[in-house]
Amino acid sequence: MQTIAFWVFSFLAVAGAVLTVTRKNPLSSALSLVVSLVAVAGLFATLSAHFLFAIQLLVYAGAVMVLVIYVIMILNLRERDMRVLGLSRPRAALASVASLAVLLVLARVFAGGRTAFPADAKGLGSIEELATALFTRYLLQFEVVSVLLLAAMVGAVVLAMRKF
Amino acid sequence: MQQLLDRFIESRGWTGDWAIELVYFLGMLFFAVALLLVVVTPFTGIVSWAERRIAARMQSRVGPNRVGPQGILQWAADGLKCILKEDLIPEDADRILFTAAPYLVFCGLFGAFAVLPFSEHLVIADLDAGAFYVMAITSLVPLGIIMSGWASNNKWSLLGGMRSAAQIISYEIPAALSLLAVVLAAGTLSLQGIIRAQGWSPADWFLFRNPFLFTGFFYFFVANLAEGNRTPFDLPEAESELVAGYSTEYSGMRFAFFMLAEWANLYVVASVVNVAFLGGWNVPPIAEGVVLTILQMVVFAAKSLVLVFVIIWVRWTLPRLRVDQMMLLCWKYLVPLSFLNVLGTAVWMMIVPEGSAAGRVASWLLVLVGLSLSGLFGLRVRKNLKDADVGRLYLNPFS
Amino acid sequence: MLFDLANVVVFLAVALGFVWATLLASRLIQPRAPGGDKGLTYECGELPVGAGRIQFNFRFYILALIFLVFEVEIAFVFPVAVVFREWLESGRAATAFAEIFLFIGILFLGLVYLWRKGELSWHKEEPEAEDVPSVR
Numbered sequence: 001m002q003t004i005a006f007w008v009f010s011f012l013a014v015a016g017a018v019l020t021v022t023r024k025n026p027l028s029s030a031l032s033l034v035v036s037l038v039a040v041a042g043l044f045a046t047l048s049a050h051f052l053f054a055i056q057l058l059v060y061a062g063a064v065m066v067l068v069i070y071v072i073m074i075l076n077l078r079e080r081d082m083r084v085l086g087l088s089r090p091r092a093a094l095a096s097v098a099s100l101a102v103l104l105v106l107a108r109v110f111a112g113g114r115t116a117f118p119a120d121a122k123g124l125g126s127i128e129e130l131a132t133a134l135f136t137r138y139l140l141q142f143e144v145v146s147v148l149l150l151a152a153m154v155g156a157v158v159l160a161m162r163k164f
Numbered sequence: 165m166q167q168l169l170d171r172f173i174e175s176r177g178w179t180g181d182w183a184i185e186l187v188y189f190l191g192m193l194f195f196a197v198a199l200l201l202v203v204v205t206p207f208t209g210i211v212s213w214a215e216r217r218i219a220a221r222m223q224s225r226v227g228p229n230r231v232g233p234q235g236i237l238q239w240a241a242d243g244l245k246c247i248l249k250e251d252l253i254p255e256d257a258d259r260i261l262f263t264a265a266p267y268l269v270f271c272g273l274f275g276a277f278a279v280l281p282f283s284e285h286l287v288i289a290d291l292d293a294g295a296f297y298v299m300a301i302t303s304l305v306p307l308g309i310i311m312s313g314w315a316s317n318n319k320w321s322l323l324g325g326m327r328s329a330a331q332i333i334s335y336e337i338p339a340a341l342s343l344l345a346v347v348l349a350a351g352t353l354s355l356q357g358i359i360r361a362q363g364w365s366p367a368d369w370f371l372f373r374n375p376f377l378f379t380g381f382f383y384f385f386v387a388n389l390a391e392g393n394r395t396p397f398d399l400p401e402a403e404s405e406l407v408a409g410y411s412t413e414y415s416g417m418r419f420a421f422f423m424l425a426e427w428a429n430l431y432v433v434a435s436v437v438n439v440a441f442l443g444g445w446n447v448p449p450i451a452e453g454v455v456l457t458i459l460q461m462v463v464f465a466a467k468s469l470v471l472v473f474v475i476i477w478v479r480w481t482l483p484r485l486r487v488d489q490m491m492l493l494c495w496k497y498l499v500p501l502s503f504l505n506v507l508g509t510a511v512w513m514m515i516v517p518e519g520s521a522a523g524r525v526a527s528w529l530l531v532l533v534g535l536s537l538s539g540l541f542g543l544r545v546r547k548n549l550k551d552a553d554v555g556r557l558y559l560n561p562f563s
Numbered sequence: 564m565l566f567d568l569a570n571v572v573v574f575l576a577v578a579l580g581f582v583w584a585t586l587l588a589s590r591l592i593q594p595r596a597p598g599g600d601k602g603l604t605y606e607c608g609e610l611p612v613g614a615g616r617i618q619f620n621f622r623f624y625i626l627a628l629i630f631l632v633f634e635v636e637i638a639f640v641f642p643v644a645v646v647f648r649e650w651l652e653s654g655r656a657a658t659a660f661a662e663i664f665l666f667i668g669i670l671f672l673g674l675v676y677l678w679r680k681g682e683l684s685w686h687k688e689e690p691e692a693e694d695v696p697s698v699r
Contacts (some may be wrong), residue, residue: 028258028261031311046569054293056300061300061303063627065307066329070312074621076645104601131646132646134643135650137660142639142662146636146667149632149635150672152632153629156632157629157677160625194571196570196574247588247589249593251586251593266582271582277574278571291571317604333626334626334631335606344591344641346639349648351645351646351647351648411621491626496678506640506661507664509649511660
């Protein structure tokens with residue numbers, strides 16, 4: 001059952017991602033991206049990673065997508081307004097295959113069968129484990145993230161409100 | 165739920181991974197379909213009827229009273245009517261987005277029912293990250309709403325969709341922060357765990373645990389009202405200015421799904437508030453077995469339904485806010501206050517250990533405060549009724 | 564635990580299926596009489612004027628940005644809040660509180676900044692913005 005679920009979600013995630021880059025209408029692309037992100041959440045669910053599942057839905061499928069859709073709507077792009085990117089089909093295909101290969105190699109080198117949180121009785125990466133790690137081992141990073149978020153907020157507002 | 169299926173498998177003497185997995189899968193499917201068709205849909209229907217009845221009585225009207233006794237089957241008639249209606253999609257609409265939006269909105273809200281408990285053992289899924297999951301899955305709703313507003317190619321829809329999404333995402337912050345204070349006190353994200361951290365007596369509820377959680381309750385309630393687009397925060401659907409907001413161009417069953425989601429949201433909001441602050445299904449230890457389960461269900465449902473009534477009551481009492489007032493309330497009052505709430509709760513937990521004498525006294529004092537506040541409110545209502553010359557008003561809800 | 568999450572996924576699938584099945588049933592029995600002005604969008608009974616997708620207030624975008632930052636923050640603080648009680652019982656409360664306080668405090672500075680810049684008010688005094696047809 002888990003294997004079937006994995007394949008279904010993987011298929012949805014990949015299909016959504018492919019549709020995202022191939023659809024002409026930006027909002028249809030955004031919808032495909034939602035499908036892809038939700039399918040990734042489903043993949044986390046098959047790993048019983050509760051917290052990641054919820055985060056994926058909350059931050060990516062929810063918050064980030066709302067922002068993306070707002071941007072698309074504010075720019076009000078139509079198909080006719082869009083410049084065709086100067087990339088021919090074969091070149092685009094080559095570029096995607098090349099980046100896929102790089103990603104696979106990187107994944108192999110850096111992850112190489114290791115997992116940050118071993119699967120325990122409560123599932124992969126339970127909240128308590130994650131929080132303890134955040135509080136002890138990754139404390140500095142945790143606090144730096146908050147500075148980073150602050151910088152992101154200030155930067156976004158400064159850039160968005162600049163008078164053109 | 166799992167225990168039930170385990171027992172079933174054991175009684176049949178089935179072995180083998182495939183058989184067990186299949187039984188689990190079919191069992192889950194059965195529970196999900198049963199909950200959807202037997203509980204959620206009729207319940208939301210009946211709430212829609214109740215809301216119209218209550219609204220009517222509050223405005224000295226009669227309300228729907230023809231279909232079934234007291235009109236209680238009105239929702240079935242409405243549903244049937246919607247199914248039989250022609251489903252129109254405007255010519256200039258974006259067809260894909262227009263049809264996808266109801267799916268997102270409905271699944272976003274219905275998904276929350278998967279973790280809402282009904283009693284100690286009666287819950288579809290007691291997720292480790294339950295409270296977080298409710299927030300996450302309902303965050304699909306604003307997406308659907310913006311999509312519907314944009315896809316309709318109608319100015320009213322676009323305005324309504326934009327406002328609605330902006331409102332939902334703004335109020336998500338104070339709602340999440342208030343919930344954070346509860347999580348601090350409970351030490352778990354599981355909804356069942358949060359309920360277990362409370363007790364049956366009001367002094368054990370998180371509502372009266374400490375002064376910060378007491379005020380947090382109100383922030384959470386208000387923020388959730390706004391997230392559900394309920395009056396006084398119903399600007400997205402402000403009939404007098406925006407026709408029907410984002411659902412203006414929808415007709416037939418698609419429209420019905422937006423409405424269904426709105427009323428289902430009433431129960432979701434009420435239940436989450438109930439779980440987080442009002443002790444959920446906790447009952448005094450006077451029974452066990454099936455009786456206990458039934459008692460818990462009754463207690464949980466009673467608390468939730470009272471909250472549903474309060475939400476409806478608020479809707480038909482208060483006037484609507486303006487957009488700028490809505491934003492002001494959220495970002496300049498609720499967000500900073502709920503930030504303070506989180507820190508205050510943490511400090512309180514360090515100074516006053518749980519179960520200490522000081523903590524108990526504080527809880528009971530807060531219960532007293534709560535009681536006297538409701539008492540004052542009751543007196544005020546009595547005075548208003550007297551001033552309003554009750555003789556000419558109908559107070560009987562079934563007349 | 565796996566059971567619970569699988570349950571949720573099945574639940575969501577059932578919800579999707581329910582919407583789909585109901586729409587299908589409705590499609591099978593509803594009357595279909597296209598044509599006329601039915602395909603027009605509603606604009607108070609008049610013929611629609613101009614494009615439906617109008618320019619709207621830029622402020623919605625800022626709001627979404629701020630929301631995103633706070634949402635990420637909340638996503639970080641929630642797991643930490645979960646273990647706070649455990650840490651309290653094992654006597655490390657001060658450390659835990661200091662960590663949460665620092666994290667939330669820094670973000671609170673962001674809120675103060677936005678407030679001072681006037682980004683939290685819906686109507687910001689900006690005379691140039693008047694001639695741009697915008698929507699509140």
